[in-house]
Amino acid sequence: MAKSDLKIDIRTSPYIRKAPSVAQIMRNVVYALLPLAAYSVYQFGISALALLLVTTLSCMATEHFFCWMSDKKSTILDASAAVSGLLLAMTLPPGFPLWMGAVAGFTAIAMGKTLFGGLGFNVFNPALVGRAFVQAAFPVSITTWTPALAVDRFVEFIPSTLALPFMKPAATADWTAQVAIDGFSGATPLALMKFQGIMTDSYDLFIGNVTGSAGETSSLLILVCGLYLVYKKMLDWRIPAAVIFGTVISAELFYFLDPNKYPSPTFMVFSGGLMFAAVFMASDMVASPVTPLGIFVFGVLVGFLTVIIRLFGGLTEAVMYAILFGNAATPIIETYTQPRIYGARKKAKEKS
Amino acid sequence: MNLLKLFRKKTFPHGIHLEEYKDETNAKITRRLPFAPEIIVPLAQNIGRPAKAIVFKGQHITRGEVIAEADGFMSVPIHAPVTGVIKAIDLVKTAEGGKQSAIIITTSLNSGQHVLTTESTIDYQQLSREDLIKAVQETGIVGLGGAAFPSHVKMTASEDTPIHTLLVNGCECEPFLTTDHRLMLERVDQLICGIHIAMKCLDAPKAIIGIEDNKLDVLQEIKPHLPSDGSITIEAVVTKYPQGAQKMLAYSLLGVEIPSGGRSSAAGLAIFNVATLAKIGLLVPAKQGYIERIITITGDNLTNPGNYLAPIGTPLRFLLDHAGFTGGEASLVLGGPMMGMPARSLDVPITKATGAVLVLDERLTKHTDILPCIKCTQCLQACPINLNPSELGLLAAKRRYQEMEETYHLNDCFECGCCSYVCPSNIPLVQYFRIAKTLNRERHLQDG
Numbered sequence: 001m002a003k004s005d006l007k008i009d010i011r012t013s014p015y016i017r018k019a020p021s022v023a024q025i026m027r028n029v030v031y032a033l034l035p036l037a038a039y040s041v042y043q044f045g046i047s048a049l050a051l052l053l054v055t056t057l058s059c060m061a062t063e064h065f066f067c068w069m070s071d072k073k074s075t076i077l078d079a080s081a082a083v084s085g086l087l088l089a090m091t092l093p094p095g096f097p098l099w100m101g102a103v104a105g106f107t108a109i110a111m112g113k114t115l116f117g118g119l120g121f122n123v124f125n126p127a128l129v130g131r132a133f134v135q136a137a138f139p140v141s142i143t144t145w146t147p148a149l150a151v152d153r154f155v156e157f158i159p160s161t162l163a164l165p166f167m168k169p170a171a172t173a174d175w176t177a178q179v180a181i182d183g184f185s186g187a188t189p190l191a192l193m194k195f196q197g198i199m200t201d202s203y204d205l206f207i208g209n210v211t212g213s214a215g216e217t218s219s220l221l222i223l224v225c226g227l228y229l230v231y232k233k234m235l236d237w238r239i240p241a242a243v244i245f246g247t248v249i250s251a252e253l254f255y256f257l258d259p260n261k262y263p264s265p266t267f268m269v270f271s272g273g274l275m276f277a278a279v280f281m282a283s284d285m286v287a288s289p290v291t292p293l294g295i296f297v298f299g300v301l302v303g304f305l306t307v308i309i310r311l312f313g314g315l316t317e318a319v320m321y322a323i324l325f326g327n328a329a330t331p332i333i334e335t336y337t338q339p340r341i342y343g344a345r346k347k348a349k350e351k352s
Numbered sequence: 353m354n355l356l357k358l359f360r361k362k363t364f365p366h367g368i369h370l371e372e373y374k375d376e377t378n379a380k381i382t383r384r385l386p387f388a389p390e391i392i393v394p395l396a397q398n399i400g401r402p403a404k405a406i407v408f409k410g411q412h413i414t415r416g417e418v419i420a421e422a423d424g425f426m427s428v429p430i431h432a433p434v435t436g437v438i439k440a441i442d443l444v445k446t447a448e449g450g451k452q453s454a455i456i457i458t459t460s461l462n463s464g465q466h467v468l469t470t471e472s473t474i475d476y477q478q479l480s481r482e483d484l485i486k487a488v489q490e491t492g493i494v495g496l497g498g499a500a501f502p503s504h505v506k507m508t509a510s511e512d513t514p515i516h517t518l519l520v521n522g523c524e525c526e527p528f529l530t531t532d533h534r535l536m537l538e539r540v541d542q543l544i545c546g547i548h549i550a551m552k553c554l555d556a557p558k559a560i561i562g563i564e565d566n567k568l569d570v571l572q573e574i575k576p577h578l579p580s581d582g583s584i585t586i587e588a589v590v591t592k593y594p595q596g597a598q599k600m601l602a603y604s605l606l607g608v609e610i611p612s613g614g615r616s617s618a619a620g621l622a623i624f625n626v627a628t629l630a631k632i633g634l635l636v637p638a639k640q641g642y643i644e645r646i647i648t649i650t651g652d653n654l655t656n657p658g659n660y661l662a663p664i665g666t667p668l669r670f671l672l673d674h675a676g677f678t679g680g681e682a683s684l685v686l687g688g689p690m691m692g693m694p695a696r697s698l699d700v701p702i703t704k705a706t707g708a709v710l711v712l713d714e715r716l717t718k719h720t721d722i723l724p725c726i727k728c729t730q731c732l733q734a735c736p737i738n739l740n741p742s743e744l745g746l747l748a749a750k751r752r753y754q755e756m757e758e759t760y761h762l763n764d765c766f767e768c769g770c771c772s773y774v775c776p777s778n779i780p781l782v783q784y785f786r787i788a789k790t791l792n793r794e795r796h797l798q799d800g
Binding site: 006007008009010011012013014015016017018019020021022024025078117118119120121236285286288290291292295334338339340341342343344345 | 370371527599603609610611612613614672677679680681682683684685687689690691692693694695696697698710712715716717720723724725726727728729730732736737738739740742743759760761764767769772773774775776777778780782783786
């Protein structure tokens with residue numbers, strides 16, 4: 001009777017599936033970061049390019065190394081290490097010595113990711129762990145900013161870039177004075193605000209016409225790249241929205257109390273790494289909450305802490321610590337923000 | 353509040369949009385399949401107690417006569433799907449992989465296959481509720497949507513939870529399936545009659561037929577047949593999976609939630625599948641038994657997919673041969689691609705609750721590596737019950753099954769498959785949850 005020949009492949013439901021794979025998501029994040037990388041190269045020249053390459057390769061090499069060490073299939077193809085490397089480079093000053101960049105990349109993956117069990121298990125955003133490490137290790141280099149759009153930026157490295165390992169990087173002050181357009185002080189808008197009380201024009205901040213870390217200067221470009229990922233449904237827009245909301249509310253509060261002493265919310269949102277951090281750092285899926293209310297609480301917390309640290313802390317790199325703190329608080333936020341399920345009965349809860 | 357309800361879109365939060373694949377069969381008129389030379393009728397085809405066989409080996413039986421009787425209230429009788437001779441009452445393979453007892457019938461191929469009829473018919477309006485419920489039980493009907501819950505039990509509403517609305521589920525939200533769609537176009541009178549019978553049994557003042565808005569032709573077909581007093585209405589809901597789940601449909605149509613852990617009657621609702629009611633509308637007045645059903649045979653590697661009227665107990669091999677199956681390495685699914693059951697052999701028969709046989713080859717998702725959860729929140733945004741599948745999956749991997757049940761509402765999961773469908777890490781979440789539920793049940797049995 002059996003005209004037909006069949007080998008039965010036994011599965012369990014559901015039999016169909018349609019989702020982008022993890023690797024596809026990560027690859028798209030890389031694509032979204034490329035325009036930002038290109039803009040930072042345009043602004044800061046070959047030094048920025050070299051830094052991007054070094055941190056990315058360092059992250060990928062570290063990931064591969066640890067996979068090899070533990071006899072696992074290498075996971076560099078899922079591109080998550082490349083994402084960490086790119087993100088890391090964009091939070092560093094463009095003239096950051098390359099060997100330090102390599103150290104940052106190694107730390108990011110080794111301490112931020114592999115130590116916890118690899119992708120999916122990291123408690124903190126790996127790129128920020130790397131940055132926090134070099135922030136503590138090389139406090140001078142990481143706060144030395146150089147001017148954007150220097151004339152010879154495509155042929156000449158920023159002097160500090162090529163520092164030899166464990167050597168003190170060449171001072172950039174003379175070089176800066178030489179290439180800078182009038183009045184460049186080597187300070188970022190945040191530093192200007194904090195230490196000298198000078199406000200940078202919000203428009204310049206928005207477009208990216210200021211100095212700062214390699215990838216965080218143009219809020220406009222960051223938003224465009226972020227929107228691409230949101231459109232592809234590979235970025236949860238709720239996190240950046242909540243972070244920005246938290247920042248605006250907190251900044252507005254202080255601005256309202258004393259507009260002369262405290263900066264305006266617009267300045268807060270568009271300065272420093274906030275926009276970049278909100279869109280690409282805080283939204284790191286693994287280290288942020290999954291519950292809808294938790295996402296909101298997390299974002300507002302990050303925004304609030306950023307404002308507090310910026311205004312009252314001794315550092316300008318507020319958003320990095322704010323996110324690391326938010327990452328640490330994620331498990332407890334999730335515990336208390338489990339969603340209400342369909343048909344949940346209040347009375348039943350009280351009884352039990 | 354009422355004003356808000358007016359503007360509310362008829363749908364539920366979350367869920368997923370699926371490729372439908374219904375075009376291959378939804379325009380095909382239901383056709384009768386020939387009788388298979390051998391029919392296998394399992395005795396346990398309903399939730400509750402299996403039927404008791406009342407025939408013996410070698411006995412000649414006529415199509416439509418009772419061959420197994422109901423064993424108590426939570427049971428229904430089984431009628432002979434064909435005229436033939438009892439070959440054996442023996443253990444046969446089940447789709448699940450085990451064995452169960454069944455009546456095996458050798459079909460008399462040269463018989464006319466006329467259904468055994470009685471002289472008398474039933475006028476359901478004259479019967480008392482109790483007698484009508486008994487008449488429903490005698491037809492052997494169970495939930496045709498896949499649940500296989502005896503319909504007469506569901507119609508026996510208890511006094512303390514009166515039913516205010518009968519929801520008639522014509523959503524058919526699973527991809528590929530088109531039996532309910534065809535039925536609502538071809539058997540409107542039977543459906544309306546069935547709704548009246550159910551309303552009488554339940555003492556429900558009104559009924560709403562809910563269909564997904566990808567079947568608007570049904571709306572045109574049914575509307576002229578509805579009673580003028582407005583007791584039965586038909587409404588289109590948004591096409592989204594799993595719209596046809598009881599809890600989702602109740603919310604979409606009425607904005608009410610069926611309480612967690614409760615039956616639909618706790619919300620004053622009774623929810624029946626259109627196929628079940630159409631069968632009731634056909635069989636109860638005629639005093640006949642449930643012996644054949646419409647089934648969609650579709651998927652890959654078939655030259656002749658379609659909707660077929662097939663005797664219950666027809667083996668899959670026979671069905672697939674008639675649908676022009678060309679072979680290959682494929683998965684066989686009884687039901688839809690999201691919640692259907694895998695069939696492990698071609699020798700298993702279709703039963704009272706089998707609505708579709710699906711062959712999946714190219715469209716079957718290939719095996720892929722399971723990656724760690726990256727907490728992308730896709731599953732939380734897909735879960736229609738608003739569970740946290742991500743956390744449940746992580747707990748399952750750590751075998752913390754008790755915590756899954758007590759803190760994360762595991763038992764509210766009805767295994768619709770949305771979370772597995774959207775997971776970028778290919779985590780078989782639903783399968784994890786099934787295992788967890790089974791082990792929890794075992795533990796409760798040991799404890800209790």
